[in-house]
Amino acid sequence: MPEALAEAPSEERDPESMPTMGFLDHLEELRRRIIYSVIAVAVGFFACWGYREQIYAVMQKPIMDALRTNGMAEKLVYLNPTEPFNLYLKVAALAGLFLTSPFVLYQVWMFISPGLYRNEKRYAVPFMVSTILLFSAGGYFGYRIVYPAALKFLIEFSKQFQPMITIKEYTDLFLAIILGMGLIFEMPILVFFLALMGIVSAGWMWKNFRYSILVIFIIAAIVTPTTDILNMCIFAAPMIALYLASIGVAWAVHPKTRRARREKNAQ
Secondary structure, three states, X not given: OOOOOOOOOOOOOOHHHOOOOOHHHHHXXXXXHHHHHHHHHHHHXXXXXXXXXXXXXXXXXXXXXXXXXXOOOOOOEOOXXXXXXXXXXXXXXXXXXXXXXXXXXXXXXXXHHHHOOHHHHHHHHHHHHHHHHHHHHHHHHHHHHHHHHHHXXXXXXOOOOXXXXXXXXXXXXXXXXXXXXXXXXXXXXXXXXXXHOOOOOHHHHHHOHHHHHHHHHHHHHHHOOOOOHHHHHHHHHXXXXXXXXXXXXXXHHOHHHHHHHHHHHHO
């Protein structure tokens, strides 16, 4: 990769700006952050447990709309008496995780921040805010556009049959798409850290843009629950837009760009 692992200026690599920690200290710090995160998620779980039915009503709205549009019974089924209880446990846990995600991300940042240089720690707040906003945007995009379009195609395609959709199968598909889109929207965050360390650059990403488009469509074909081209394009379009946005992110934070910016300001 061109410009990979570029050396930052001496003021960025001042060893005095980096606190040193031993291996056991790292393990102790990791244990502490994990305990704090688990406690926070547990609190979020119990807070969301009382609203489990309302939360799942929001989750099943896309399939209810698709069934209603095709004149089918608006009812999901279960095959095991324990399925509804286990389902609500999963829903409350995921909702609790999302509710406490700012605190969990803060614990992640507190764990990795000792390995960063002093001038790099100013990215803490932007990191947490952008991570939450991008994940939420990806989940919302999946919930409002991708998932309804996929369900509409699947239900209409098989409307000559009587559906018997279980709550487990529906929930697994829902979470796969919503969480998948949320993770896909985190692409700029991943590129941010790779470019900050000098592993990738904007020039390298732009040079390989055509190959990236091919990879994006392959990923879209894998994660799309349907086989039609339209839904695959619906998945691929935001990924392409995010890749272009990530090029701008890489240009802004790459060590070579930061060095050139400082040299220009020093003149």
